[in-house]
Amino acid sequence: MTKRIRLLILVPATLALFAAAVPLPAADRPVPDLPAPVTDADYMATDPAMVALGRLLFWDPVLSGNRNIACATCHHPRFGTSDGVSLSMGEGGIGLGPERRGDPADLPEQRIPRNAPALFNLGATAFTTLFHDGRIEADPAKPNGLRTPLDDEMVQGFSGVLSAQTMFPVLAPDEMAGHYGENDVSKAVRSGQLTGPGGAWDLIAARVAAIPAYRQGFEAALPEVAAGRPIAFTDISNAIAEFMAVEWRSDDSPFDSHLRGEAPLTGAAARGMALFYGPAGCSNCHSGPFQTDHGFHAMGVPQLGPGKAERFESHSRDEGRFRVTGRAEDFAAFRTPSLRNVIATAPYGHDGSHRDLTAFLRFHADPVAGLAGYDRAQPVLPPLESKPDWAEMDNPEERARLAAAVVTPPVVLSEAEIADLMAFLASLTDPVALSGRMGIPETVPSGLPVDR
Incomplete structure (x- = not known):
């Protein structure tokens, strides 16, 4: 039998x-009732200038409190845009993927509680809820169009849920911010300063703005920045979102x-x-x-x-x-x-x-x-x-x-x-999406090491 x-x-x-x-x-x-094929209309619009900036920022550790972890550390194409482990090791980890270990000089306080999700097709407009628990959602009733745990503290300017999701890792001590008291970002997070002058997002944006290549790139991409508006964290997150939408669009499978x-x-x-x-x-x-x-x-x-x-x-x-x-x-x-x-x-x-x-x-x-x-x-x-x-x-x-x-x-x-x-x-x-369309940059404007 x-x-x-x-x-x-x-x-x-x-x-x-x-x-x-x-x-x-x-x-x-x-014969099963199948979904309609994916088309360009299913995806968010992107600007090549912002995509190019987002690519560099995604791979640049400058966004982390201790300047040692990039978005790519836990979302690497080598591991299907995740990191190949069940629960990631963020701050205090060294190495990449399954080889990542705790740094004896600065051990992680704990593992990241959830598996790092893959990034494929997150630029599709159908994705209006993100994270395993859906704690970030599109909500037209909100002034900024988003429902998040920060609620009224959320600033306006995020282009959507894909952009807004970047705020969580950079504010998390165990992910990118760093342990309490280790750097200016982690100190701001500990004190509850997230937005405004001296807030964590403001500090990260100031780091990026201080790097000529990034400042010039945002001036070329955004007329309001060229006109004198300071680079905001939302500009950074919007650029990263546009990059992810292009790099890991996945609709060329059998x-x-x-x-x-x-x-x-x-x-x-x-x-x-x-x-x-x-x-x-x-x-x-x-x-x-x-x-x-x-x-x-x-x-x-x-x-x-x-x-x-x-x-x-x-x-x-x-x-x-x-x-x-x-x-x-x-x-x-x-x-x-x-x-x-x-x-x-x-x-x-x-x-x-x-x-x-x-x-x-x-x-x-x-x-x-x-x-x-x-x-x-x-x-x-x-x-x-x-x-x-x-x-x-x-x-x-x-x-x-x-x-x-x-x-x-x-x-x-x-x-x-x-x-x-x-x-x-x-x-x-989809082999094209797995390898990424633009690939890993040789260098990033901060000069910090790139996870390869």
């Missing part, structure tokens, strides 16, 4: 149970060729596509041209690392969307990730709980059983003596809470069908 496994899907229970009981033979599956009628998928990839958009139910969450509904779902992913606790809290939980909304039904729910180039973006899950994509699919077959038998060798965790990585998984009550949050039913798929799904996921790979 063919071995079969249970794969979690987000569909009404009756449909899921029917699919589990009566899986369709491959030859009898209907799947895109299929959608455009240029080269149909065949064999295992075609069978996997029929499953993905059909009886496996994957597309109920991973919907649309970028394979995400931009929604939030509790999928029972094991909790590891320091969690998301306030300074006055002692737990290691990551309550996900609940911390943003306060709604009980959002406990342990995280944003549905896009699956573009997913083969190259390991580890997987909001905290990188799985290094292997097939293992991650198998875990989704039955998260409750998966939590009980979870293989703790799955994460990629460079050594760091800090807050224990497994505090929540060692707590039976917390494991039970994660299991109880899962409300979606399973579907039965064979091993051959899992292989077909993996073939379809591979068809979402």
Whole structure:
């Protein structure tokens, strides 16, 4: 008898149970209802001058408090625009990717609580909510069009959510700002000075403005800066957003060729596509041209690392969307990730709980059983003596809470069908986007080292 496994899907229970009981033979599956192909109209407009500035700023460590970490440190094309580890090491780390280690002279206080997400297609206008918990969202009712944890402290001038997301890493002590008291930026963050004269953003903008190449570049790109307005942090973040939108636009995969009628998928990839958009139910969450509904779902992913606790809290939980909304039904729910180039973006899950994509699919077959038998060798965790990585998984009550949050039913798929799904996921790979269109600059205007 063919071995079969249970794969979690987000569909009404009756449909899921029917699919589990009566899986369709491959030859009898209907042609799936596919999304429309991606076009230029799906992406934000960009200015080549701002893109060029953003490229340099993305790779320049000058934006970090201690001038030792760039955006690229944790979002590197070598690791699928992430960093190849489950939980990043920001301030206090040395090296790149899985080889990154704590600096013995200035050890990190803890790991970054969540996996560094990939950057593909974030310039698409469909992406109006960012971060694993969606704590930054487009909101036309707000004066600046954005809803963020800073709320009324948010300044105007961010071009959108992709630009505004840059404010979080530069203000986070464990990511880019630096430990308390180490530099002017970290001191400003500690004192709560974020905006205005002497605020963290103002200090970073002043650093950039003091470098002639950047000052001249912004004067050429922005008439108001040429007319005398000081360079603002929002100018920097807008430039980085435009660069990311161009550099990692991803719509030239075999799947895109299929959608455009240029080269149909065949064999295992075609069978996997029929499953993905059909009886496996994957597309109920991973919907649309970028394979995400931009929604939030509790999928029972094991909790590891320091969690998301306030300074006055002692737990290691990551309550996900609940911390943003306060709604009980959002406990342990995280944003549905896009699956573009997913083969190259390991580890997987909001905290990188799985290094292997097939293992991650198998875990989704039955998260409750998966939590009980979870293989703790799955994460990629460079050594760091800090807050224990497994505090929540060692707590039976917390494991039970994660299991109880899962409300979606399973579907039965064979091993051959899992292989077909993996073939379809591979068809979402875009080599141009993976390598980047402009690549790594040889140097950056600050003269600081570039992570290569």
